[in-house]
Amino acid sequence: MEMYELDGLRDFLWQENHKSNNDIYFLENMDSWSNELRRVLDKALLNTLTNFSSSNETAILIRGCPIGNLPDTPVTSGYIESEHVMLSAKFLFAMFGLMKIMPISYTGENSGKAIRHIVPKISQNSQIGSHGYLEFNFHVDNPDLSLIGEESKRPPCLEYLALYCLRGDSQAITELIDLKDIVEFMSDDEIKIAQSNQFNIQRPDSFEDGNPSIKNAPLFTKFNGKYYSRYDFHNIQSTNNSSSTALNKINEILVNKINPLKIAFETGDFLIFKNQETMHKRSQFTPEYNGNERWLMRLFGMKDTPQNHLHNQLVLRS
């Protein structure tokens, strides 16, 4: 993973004062905002960002990014209109513009909105997920959707996941590992089984349509020499002995063989990673519900290529 510390960008402010809650406004302006960012970021970082989608790098962490004035963490609704976090929302979209990544959202998830606010929501405190505080074990986001290289009629699984920390909690540790590091510990047979249609997927709780499950899907795909996965500790089940052995092996590698990258998010941390080429988890933490809880903004993205046909099409069917 590449890591950068920004000097002085914390005070970076866009001149324009227009406020909006409309995702399309952010989409339409992201390129011009990214041009403003291009003027203040150093060359090495710009290079890393613009090459990220085609590079073998799986994650970039940038610390010291601009936030602006912060309201209390929205723990009751789990949601806040973008106009209240305008600078951070613009920054997120501008970074995607710089990286030539198209922001996406899914119908039936997060009310179709682009930005999800990852906060411990009071009413969902016993759930494992982006609005909870219980340990959220290793997973790929939206594992039921179609992976790169998978032949399926399901819509595409997000390729990029960005997290932007508005408020940190030193107790909450996010861990990130590369899929290729896991594959190294697997036998050819186990990899083959992982690529076969012997796994069931329970749709994660964040979807609003009753969580139907997907049957007989592969755990890994391989495309142009790279592996992609939909591993999800909480939501993937094996269907027979061999797929159970492969799943257990991955669990064992995760626990005993791999040294994950560990991040305690701080205000102004921007992390982007390749969802299907990594796995991430978050430790348990204890929110106090006093307005100061951990708060991340999340934005999904796809590589913005003509093949993807994503231009000006923010919401994907899920």
Ligand SMILES: [Fe+2]
């Ligand atoms: Fe996640």
